[in-house]
Amino acid sequence: MQRLRVQQVTTAALAIVVSGFSLAACSSSGSGGSGGSSGPSGTLNASGSSFQLLFQQAAIQQFRTIQPNVTVNYGGGGSGKGRSDLAAGTVNFAGSDSPIPSTETANFAGKTVLYFPVVIGPITMSYNLPGVTSLKLTPTVIADIFQAKIKTWNDPAIKAINPGVTLPSTHITLAVRADSSGTTQNFSLFLMTAAPSVWKLGSSSTISWPSGAQAGSGNGGVAQIVHATPGAIGYVDYADAKAAGLTFASVQNKAGQYIVPSTTAASAAAAGVTVAPDLTFAAVWAPGATAYPITYQSWDLVYQKQSSASTAKALKAYLGYLLGAGQKLLPALNYAPLPASIDAKAKAQLSKIG
Amino acid sequence: MSVVIPADQAAPGSVPASGLTARAGLGDRGFRWLTLAAGLLVLVILVLIAVSTSQQASQWFSTEGLKIFGTKWDPATNKFGATPFIYGTAITGVIALVMAVPVSVGIALLLTEVVPYRFARPIVYVVDLLAVVPSVVWGLWGILVFAPWIQHTYASIGSGVNGVPVLGNLFGPPTSGPSFFTAGIILAFMITPIVTSLSREVIATVPTIDREGAYALGATRWEMIRGVVWPHSQGGVVGSVLLGLGRAVGETIAAALVIGSSPEITSHLFATGYSMPAVIANQFGEASGVFKSALLGLGVLLFAFTIIINVIARGAVERSTRRMRGA
Numbered sequence: 001m002q003r004l005r006v007q008q009v010t011t012a013a014l015a016i017v018v019s020g021f022s023l024a025a026c027s028s029s030g031s032g033g034s035g036g037s038s039g040p041s042g043t044l045n046a047s048g049s050s051f052q053l054l055f056q057q058a059a060i061q062q063f064r065t066i067q068p069n070v071t072v073n074y075g076g077g078g079s080g081k082g083r084s085d086l087a088a089g090t091v092n093f094a095g096s097d098s099p100i101p102s103t104e105t106a107n108f109a110g111k112t113v114l115y116f117p118v119v120i121g122p123i124t125m126s127y128n129l130p131g132v133t134s135l136k137l138t139p140t141v142i143a144d145i146f147q148a149k150i151k152t153w154n155d156p157a158i159k160a161i162n163p164g165v166t167l168p169s170t171h172i173t174l175a176v177r178a179d180s181s182g183t184t185q186n187f188s189l190f191l192m193t194a195a196p197s198v199w200k201l202g203s204s205s206t207i208s209w210p211s212g213a214q215a216g217s218g219n220g221g222v223a224q225i226v227h228a229t230p231g232a233i234g235y236v237d238y239a240d241a242k243a244a245g246l247t248f249a250s251v252q253n254k255a256g257q258y259i260v261p262s263t264t265a266a267s268a269a270a271a272g273v274t275v276a277p278d279l280t281f282a283a284v285w286a287p288g289a290t291a292y293p294i295t296y297q298s299w300d301l302v303y304q305k306q307s308s309a310s311t312a313k314a315l316k317a318y319l320g321y322l323l324g325a326g327q328k329l330l331p332a333l334n335y336a337p338l339p340a341s342i343d344a345k346a347k348a349q350l351s352k353i354g
Numbered sequence: 355m356s357v358v359i360p361a362d363q364a365a366p367g368s369v370p371a372s373g374l375t376a377r378a379g380l381g382d383r384g385f386r387w388l389t390l391a392a393g394l395l396v397l398v399i400l401v402l403i404a405v406s407t408s409q410q411a412s413q414w415f416s417t418e419g420l421k422i423f424g425t426k427w428d429p430a431t432n433k434f435g436a437t438p439f440i441y442g443t444a445i446t447g448v449i450a451l452v453m454a455v456p457v458s459v460g461i462a463l464l465l466t467e468v469v470p471y472r473f474a475r476p477i478v479y480v481v482d483l484l485a486v487v488p489s490v491v492w493g494l495w496g497i498l499v500f501a502p503w504i505q506h507t508y509a510s511i512g513s514g515v516n517g518v519p520v521l522g523n524l525f526g527p528p529t530s531g532p533s534f535f536t537a538g539i540i541l542a543f544m545i546t547p548i549v550t551s552l553s554r555e556v557i558a559t560v561p562t563i564d565r566e567g568a569y570a571l572g573a574t575r576w577e578m579i580r581g582v583v584w585p586h587s588q589g590g591v592v593g594s595v596l597l598g599l600g601r602a603v604g605e606t607i608a609a610a611l612v613i614g615s616s617p618e619i620t621s622h623l624f625a626t627g628y629s630m631p632a633v634i635a636n637q638f639g640e641a642s643g644v645f646k647s648a649l650l651g652l653g654v655l656l657f658a659f660t661i662i663i664n665v666i667a668r669g670a671v672e673r674s675t676r677r678m679r680g681a
Contacts, residue, residue: 204429
């Protein structure tokens with residue numbers, strides 16, 4: 001029933017797209033009809049990871065100029081929503097910042113889901129301390145700060161790793177996410193991996209933060225709190241931290257180096273991780289001297305077996321674009337492109353869709 | 355009157371069937387079925403929503419048992435206790451009522467007892483305009499304008515009463531711009547129109563003859579309101595207040611933006627908190643498994659609470675209007 005309706009909608013949308021196209025071809029008789037008989041066509045609907053949203057929007061715009069017969073809609077809404085939409089069959093692919101958790105595997109029973117990594121990005125430790133332009137933090141210190149064990153900026157633990165920096169006695173205000181989020185999930189995963197003996201709050205899309213933490217909605221909301229509150233520190237996605245003009249700390253990585261977050265340092269982190277055969281991996285706390293330790297990633301999830309050949313064709317075309325030319329859009333949007341090794345594996349996997 | 359009715363009721367069956375009335379009868383029957391279907395549809399949808407959400411929430415109810423009323427909500431360690439949210443919903447509702455009710459009843463009395471009709475109209479329009487403002491606009495205004503502005507006031511009140519027995523517990527630090535109190539104030543703005551217009555309608559049903567009777571006995575306006583208007587409309591006003599509470603309890607996006615989003619049970623009204631609809635809106639996107647089931651379960655509880663509040667409210671309004679007609 002559901003599938004029938006999706007098909008009907010797809011056909012209807014296809015009809016509209018095709019008629020629109022033929023109209024366009026008529027009006028500009030010189031150049032039009034090259035899209036012709038066997039190119040991919042149809043509508044792809046997707047939802048999920050809001051981390052991917054900016055990239056998807058830019059990619060959809062560009063993709064339209066290459067494949068005008070394929071319409072892609074990416075709805076956002078969070079990784080969890082994307083995965084449940086995919087399980088319910090209401091979308092063709094889902095964006096997710098983490099692999100399917102064990103609690104959800106039952107929803108996908110009997111079907112093979114392919115993971116296509118599409119984007120990498122650093123999570124910054126953004127802070128607001130007037131006069132302090134460079135700050136170093138270790139995973140242990142970050143864990144203590146976010147568990148309210150370190151309460152002021154001139155705490156000996158912070159002073160010890162920042163010789164020569166004049167730290168004020170300002171009270172530390174934590175800026176955290178109000179909504180559940182893949183950013184929180186990966187930030188807490190970082191603390192759990194990098195400071196296992198200190199971090200007691202676990203890893204989840206929602207963390208029970210110490211009281212007094214200020215919660216904002218979305219990366220933008222947390223950036224806004226950090227921006228407005230002297231003494232605040234928050235975990236903010238790199239793109240939003242840049243957009244809000246925030247100052248961010250360099251964080252000690254697995255090799256002991258203090259690394260400033262950047263798209264190249266994030267790509268370096270992804271290049272050093274061990275990738276599972278199904279292309280899942282965790283880019284946090286990656287080895288490598290130049291790797292930024294709080295790096296996260298996002299996948300597009302697709303069923304290996306597609307109900308119609310035309311949808312499979314359209315999916316291959318769009319995902320192929322995201323992994324190919326689309327990667328060049330990333331740095332300008334303050335995301336990091338995939339390292340060549342992972343990108344090649346993902347491209348090789350495209351042929352499995354059918 | 356009761357003598358005439360039986361003849362009327364007998365009419366539909368016994369009217370001789372001319373062509374015209376037969377067709378009219380068909381139209382009437384069709385109309386009756388159509389309206390009946392429309393009425394039943396609402397009921398069916400309501401029941402289906404209740405059943406399907408309870409079904410989805412059953413995992414939470416069955417795995418947690420009575421722990422659903424636990425005090426800790428921490429998805430990272432699979433603790434899903436609903437009490438912080440129930441508490442936050444109740445507290446913000448009470449704050450909203452304490453602020454909105456005197457104002458609303460005041461406006462209602464102003465409109466019915468003090469200002470002449472032709473000046474009352476514009477005031478009604480303005481109050482109703484408050485209801486037109488979308489709740490997300492209230493929320494954004496609350497978080498971008500109101501909360502940053504009022505947080506200094508909270509902070510100075512907080513440091514002033516710090517250590518004073520009861521006041522210190524209610525208004526002492528920690529203080530924060532987004533808080534129970536801020537959410538309560540925003541909700542108060544939002545429920546003022548509904549409480550005002552319902553109270554106004556109830557108060558307007560007080561018979562003019564009773565009012566004039568009171569004046570004739572030499573009562574002042576205040577004595578008339580206290581002696582005639584209030585006893586007559588008490589139940590109805592209580593009902594309208596409860597309907598306002600129903601709205602405040604269910605308000606989602608405005609509360610989600612200004613309540614501060616931390617699941618804590620504290621007597622400090624200026625501290626950050628959480629409410630049931632707000633946590634559903636905030637955390638649903640990334641939830642799965644028991645977590646998702648728990649959020650749906652909160653929805654079921656909220657559904658039950660608002661139904662109870664609304665039934666009590668309707669009952670109160672009806673009882674008072676029935677008594678009014680009897681009087």
